[in-house]
């Protein structure tokens with residue numbers, strides 16, 4: 001279950017071990033997503049929705065990739081995801097990837113400053129990898 005889905009199901013910042021600021025940011029994204037969600041396949045729909053947000057702010061640190069590059073990356077990731085038939089890596093692999101990112105200095109507010117992606121989502125995609133070769 002994604003963090004977004006947990007928040008959707010009522011998990012608090014404390015429940016998820018995150019700051020109120022991060023929780024508020026994720027909740028804001030989730031609320032915006034829910035306005036357009038058709039009620040089917042939460043994870044896939046949320047991932048595609050997030051991937052369509054090239055203008056999303058990454059937080060206090062600036063991202064090396066331009067917004068145009070981020071948009072291209074997100075669009076390609078979404079296209080790969082769709083063409084794979086919405087295939088995801090196993091939960092254990094997803095969690096391993098997220099653990100590596102969580103201890104990486106290039107992670108800012110859930111996003112990698114190298115590629116601009118939201119890592120809890122990108123980590124589900126078999127076609128994706130860490131731009132610095134950590135996974």
Ligand code: SF4
Pocket residue numbers: 100101102104105106107111112113114115119129130131132133134135
């Ligand atoms: S994808 Fe790689 S560089 Fe980016 S946050 Fe994760 S481990 Fe760090």
